[in-house]
Amino acid sequence: MTKLPVERRQAYRAAVTICERLTSSAPVPSSELPLALWHRASQLIARLQLAQSRRWQAASQVLMDDLFASLGDLISALERFRSGLPPKRRAAALARPADLLADLAALDQEFTELQIDLADNEIRVLTEPIALEGIQLGPFRIVLHWDRIGTKGAYKVLAEEPRCPSGREDVTHPHVCERRLCEGDGAAPIQAALASGRLLDFFVLVRQILETYNSASAHVALDHWEGTSCKDCSIWLSPEEGSTCERCDDTVCGDCTVLCSACDRYVCLSCTADCSQCSDRCCLSCLQSPPNTEAELCPDCLQPGEPSIDSQTETPAPAPPPLPQASPASAAADAVRDGEATVPS
Amino acid sequence: MRILYINNDGGGFADHIDVPEGTSVRQLFDQRVGAKPDGYLIRVNRQPASADQVLQAADRVTFTPVKIEGA
Numbered sequence: 044m045t046k047l048p049v050e051r052r053q054a055y056r057a058a059v060t061i062c063e064r065l066t067s068s069a070p071v072p073s074s075e076l077p078l079a080l081w082h083r084a085s086q087l088i089a090r091l092q093l094a095q096s097r098r099w100q101a102a103s104q105v106l107m108d109d110l111f112a113s114l115g116d117l118i119s120a121l122e123r124f125r126s127g128l129p130p131k132r133r134a135a136a137l138a139r140p141a142d143l144l145a146d147l148a149a150l151d152q153e154f155t156e157l158q159i160d161l162a163d164n165e166i167r168v169l170t171e172p173i174a175l176e177g178i179q180l181g182p183f184r185i186v187l188h189w190d191r192i193g194t195k196g197a198y199k200v201l202a203e204e205p206r207c208p209s210g211r212e213d214v215t216h217p218h219v220c221e222r223r224l225c226e227g228d229g230a231a232p233i234q235a236a237l238a239s240g241r242l243l244d245f246f247v248l249v250r251q252i253l254e255t256y257n258s259a260s261a262h263v264a265l266d267h268w269e270g271t272s273c274k275d276c277s278i279w280l281s282p283e284e285g286s287t288c289e290r291c292d293d294t295v296c297g298d299c300t301v302l303c304s305a306c307d308r309y310v311c312l313s314c315t316a317d318c319s320q321c322s323d324r325c326c327l328s329c330l331q332s333p334p335n336t337e338a339e340l341c342p343d344c345l346q347p348g349e350p351s352i353d354s355q356t357e358t359p360a361p362a363p364p365p366l367p368q369a370s371p372a373s374a375a376a377d378a379v380r381d382g383e384a385t386v387p388s
Numbered sequence: 389m390r391i392l393y394i395n396n397d398g399g400g401f402a403d404h405i406d407v408p409e410g411t412s413v414r415q416l417f418d419q420r421v422g423a424k425p426d427g428y429l430i431r432v433n434r435q436p437a438s439a440d441q442v443l444q445a446a447d448r449v450t451f452t453p454v455k456i457e458g459a
Binding site for chain 2: 243
């Protein structure tokens with residue numbers, strides 16, 4: 044007997060398993076029958092029968108009115124329950140193992156990579172790199188958990204080479220957040236495809252959503268994908284705009300960039316303040332406060348010789364070594380240099 | 389003749405339909421969709437198909453929009 048290739052055997056086993064899953068999973072109602080309303084109506088009927096048996100006409104009329112209202116509530120509740128049930132699935136609409144096998148073979152051709160994981164009940168495909176309006180988003184891996192078909196979270200979308208917008212590591216695509224695709228117009232056909240076991244249609248639908256940009260409804264708009272906002276005024280800056288503060292390394296716009304008059308560094312507004320005396324804008328590091336004052340002065344305004352707060356707080360500098368004793372000859376020479384000696388005529 | 393017709397546009401449709409013998413892919417598309425074909429992925433038996441391809445009994449025809457807007 045000719046053995047099937049490993050991949051084909053894997054695909055066959057997956058097809059059979061998925062088919063069993065589709066045919067055996069019955070829709071489970073998400074809400075309960077309105078038993079309290081049923082009980083209420085039952086009570087009213089019992090009381091009405093009692094009133095009628097004792098010929099209590101007035102009581103019978105009141106109970107009849109109550110019963111009409113109660114039955115109306117019960118019927119409404121039952122209609123709501125029925126409308127909440129999953130749609131009926133015809134057995135003929137479900138994919139057979141041969142259909143699933145054909146879908147898996149087609150997926151192998153349609154996508155860059157197909158993986159079938161029997162241990163984790165997953166089918167994984169890899170798309171081509173996706174670019175939307177010139178923004179490269181890289182390829183995406185679509186992972187279907189076939190044992191979760193019919194539930195939320197049956198599949199996830201993973202960025203193979205994440206290129207997230209600044210500050211939003213949870214968004215890998217304008218319509219993917221935390222690995223969940225916001226299906227939008229694709230929600231109904233995706234649900235129908237999964238319910239029927241049309242795997243090829245499902246993966247193709249997800250891929251087409253990934254390849255379409257809906258600017259009206261995106262987690263992060265593409266024109267905010269690359270770049271960042273000014274640290275001080277929050278205006279949006281493209282990658283070519285803005286500059287970097289030389290003190291804190293944050294990105295700021297031109298309007299929020301200041302040249303420190305003391306150290307000539309380009310810094311952001313948050314890293315600067317005005318000199319209390321001359322109002323020149325300086326780095327916070329370049330401003331100093333004289334002792335016993337709250338004023339912040341630039342180096343030019345800080346008086347020379349005036350001890351700065353830093354010098355008072357620092358440990359005293361060691362005393363300079365004593366000068367050597369001067370010889371008489373050198374003393375006389377020193378006197379001439381100092382202008383104190385009378386130069387003989 | 390009977391074919392399996394799948395339209396992944398809007399709410400989706402997937403069921404067997406009867407079409408006259410000799411119906412082409414383009415004719416079916418014009419009857420059922422009526423939009424421009426270049427906005428759709430058109431597959432017959434899971435393979436790309438030409439517009440003038442004549443459908444056979446038991447063929448599986450799929451129309452999927454190229455652009456599907458997410459939310």
